[in-house]
């Protein structure tokens with residue numbers, strides 16, 4: 001503990017010192033900077049050299065990781081200990097992508113036989129739906145899947161589908177998450193129940209939104225096909241097999257997973273069955289394999305050369321050392337445009353905690369706000385604030401080196417923007433440079449005095465760049481596993497349990513209390529504002 005406190009103090013001091021210098025100067029002072037801070041792992045090229053740390057800062061960050069015993073923590077995770085202590089559960093999403101026959105145990109009990117059995121059933125089901133061996137009630141092959149789920153049962157599969165979907169898929173895939181009926185109505189408006197397979201995905205099978213949409217989907221199927229016909233169009237994914245049976249899904253259409261898989265870490269499981277069907281099994285298997293490669297790297301590389309560890313440390317340096325409370329993630333890839341939404345759940349639900357597993361308040365700030373959208377679009381939206389706003393927001397820029405999709409010449413334009421932004425964030429533009437340009441254009445000195453500061457860029461904005469060679473299933477799997485392990489490392493260093501989410505409960509309980517009040521008009525005890533709103537909205 002004393003070691004850890006001392007390591008934190010050293011990190012804070014190193015960050016303060018580095019923060020007084022300019023990132024661009026670190027390259028001159030440290031001839032090996034680029035070499036030390038770039039890594040090639042599992043199809044990803046990761047460049048952390050434009051981050052805010054200098055050599056001493058990096059060293060202090062690595063000391064902190066050692067002092068927090070990151071290596072011991074990952075051994076406990078991979079060893080299947082119940083590290084999710086508030087729920088008494090192991091954390092083994094890595095088993096879902098482990099090669100067949102791997103020795104993985106949850107609390108001492110081997111898990112791979114079950115994992116492999118579900119994987120084999122998923123594969124057989126995906127192939128049978130694609131080949132037409134499994135068909136709808138009227139004998140027609142399935143042309144579309146309606147995937148119903150929310151949170152971890154939605155964000156991962158949605159992102160995965162966008163990343164890997166064929167341009168013209170044999171089987172289309174649509175998603176419904178929200179309990180706003182507009183989403184269900186808009187999504188199903190041009191779908192045909194006769195050729196649609198509905199897959200209901202819920203780890204607990206108690207989630208209000210998902211059960212409401214599942215009921216609506218069953219009614220939508222039954223209206224066209226009758227109750228028995230509807231059953232032939234339903235499948236369910238859950239850890240609560242009693243509840244899927246009660247909903248009326250036949251046993252051979254239910255695909256399970258396990259309580260040692262957190263919802264936000266579940267896209268490697270049967271939760272992504274819809275994507276495995278719509279993209280084909282090989283793509284899904286490639287996704288698992290890429291993640292397994294990252295797991296192997298994470299579990300074996302030294303901290304100094306460990307991609308998830310270094311990305312986590314850059315975040316901690318910014319967050320705790322330099323008090324930067326947000327981070328923007330911008331994929332220069334239309335296919336990855338939902339990455340920030342996925343990371344919002346992964347990082348903010350995992351690490352948005354204020355107390356440790358011992359119930360004691362943490363001593364330092366934890367998860368930052370994560371936001372972002374696709375580049376280049378965001379350059380024309382919020383990048384003004386990233387370049388010239390009063391707060392510095394560290395950036396994570398993600399690119400794809402090679403792509404054959406779409407019209408010729410566009411990909412180079414996309415890449416030129418990615419590189420330009422990363423350079424501009426760090427280098428900025430000096431007032432002298434702006435003044436010289438304005439003078440050359442013959443602008444008056446009086447105008448220059450007001451214009452030049454407005455057109456100056458302070459720069460010194462840190463960024464990390466992650467470059468995929470191609471957006472293959474493997475590289476994409478490695479990218480998501482990279483973020484999972486990064487989140488884990490941060491949680492270890494912050495001293496929190498990254499695998500529970502008690503903070504989502506209160507709102508659910510209160511919605512359960514308010515719903516009957518809206519329906520019956522009998523308003524209970526609330527604060528004056530809420531009472532007035534219920535009075536206004538009650539049926």
Ligand SMILES: O=P(O)(O)OC[C@H]1O[C@H](O)[C@H](O)[C@@H](O)[C@@H]1O
Pocket residue numbers: 150151152153201202203204205206207210263264349501504
């Ligand atoms: O998969 P489900 O049990 O339906 O849960 C869906 C989501 O709802 C909850 O509120 C949790 O915050 C999420 O972690 C979870 O992914």
